Amino acid sequence: MPATRQIKEQARVKARILRAARALFVKHGYEAVSLRRIAGAIGYTAPALYTHFSSKEDLLLELCRAEFTTFSDGLTPLNAIADPVVRIYRFGEAYVHFAVRHPEAYRFMFMLPVPPVEPQPEDLAKFDNPEMDGYAAHREAIAQAMAAGDLRAGHTDPELVAQVLWSGVHGLASLHITHQNDPCVPWRSLASRLHTLLLATLSGFLKPEAESRLRGAVGDERGAETHA
Amino acid sequence: MPATRQIKEQARVKARILRAARALFVKHGYEAVSLRRIAGAIGYTAPALYTHFSSKEDLLLELCRAEFTTFSDGLTPLNAIADPVVRIYRFGEAYVHFAVRHPEAYRFMFMLPVPPVEPQPEDLAKFDNPEMDGYAAHREAIAQAMAAGDLRAGHTDPELVAQVLWSGVHGLASLHITHQNDPCVPWRSLASRLHTLLLATLSGFLKPEAESRLRGAVGDERGAETHA
DNA sequence: GTCAGTCACTTAACACTGTAAAGCATACCC
């Protein structure tokens, strides 16, 4: 049955292109990678890529989808953390760590204007499923903390709180990626910024009891405030 | 004395180029603007721009410097606010408002990797001067709040607190710019996100007395939590 | 007042970019 084998072969070539593209992006940065270069890396010429992708942006989108999957996969184990408040903290940590370890991927995913494109059906399947959608899992943890009465009075919208917390870690991650080497900013260590951000923001949302529960779980050592 | 008049004329042309470039950027977005287009907008051809700028990136940098000035100018009046805690809050507000009103400028300033370039002498003159450097003014306000005993125990580094608060507002602003129209995120209103972010993060840093002083000054109405 | 020189611009050209059209083999299906 060569017809289906052909499809498999197509998928294999497509994966090879994506793998080559990804490697070039992390090695030389997004701006320095052209279609000819990607094609050359696997022994093809540039127009050959149009057999598998309708445009360069399409290729990028496909790559982005793959990155989202590995991103979500990294978050999934954290769902096992029982205390929702601690889980929120660990989500924030994992989020920033992913961004710092895969800066090019993170740029694609969260630092470029979202193209006005219709979401694919397979994306919508993952959407809002806490098992596969990191944002949904994060919001779910917040809703659980709310239900447990851990949040201060006045906070009744998990979505709003989720978006605010997301803003914080996204700001930390994206500033790190873009301005890490900016000589104008005497950056404190990423670890201390992350710890301080998460603890301060969560403290602002939490009741004192929940806050000290969190501090007990994640540590409250002043070592995080070292200036290295 | 035509020699000096010539210099004036040079500066005028340079300003005209920058103004045209800026207008095109805000109108069509960064990616859609080429040197030929900028030049054409003022009746020149592309290579003419090289008389005034050494490269496209140089032009962008110059534009960026100008934007920074208007950005700082908008922040300066806030230095008159006596209560440092309220001043920090207003800085955050003004920061996000600038970003939202000048998204293309903001992208240049804070969302692109900083080019590995030596800072110009005239930039260093502004640097660390709270009158002209928004970041320094922000940090100064934090230091004042610390000196006044408004912050919780354990926070002794104004720089670290400044960087954490900056992360928050930068995350809010940049996510708004890039993902405003993302159908996957049920965004709450920018105003409510901003209010919640600033209040929550500051609450995490402040002692209860200072926090309620802040809430009294900026309002604590639940109206900010509407979902519009 | 004229002549040389400088300066701001032009045109032409180069090496790229993403992408479309056309050509050409190979491998499949009947």
Add this chain to the structure above:
DNA sequence: GGGTATGCTTTACAGTGTTAAGTGACTGAC
């Protein structure tokens, strides 16, 4: 085995940032 579809190549086009050479006007000096 012959017709056809597939997957690639070559060629080509319009556009990019940038450089080199050419041109005309204005400047400063004699």
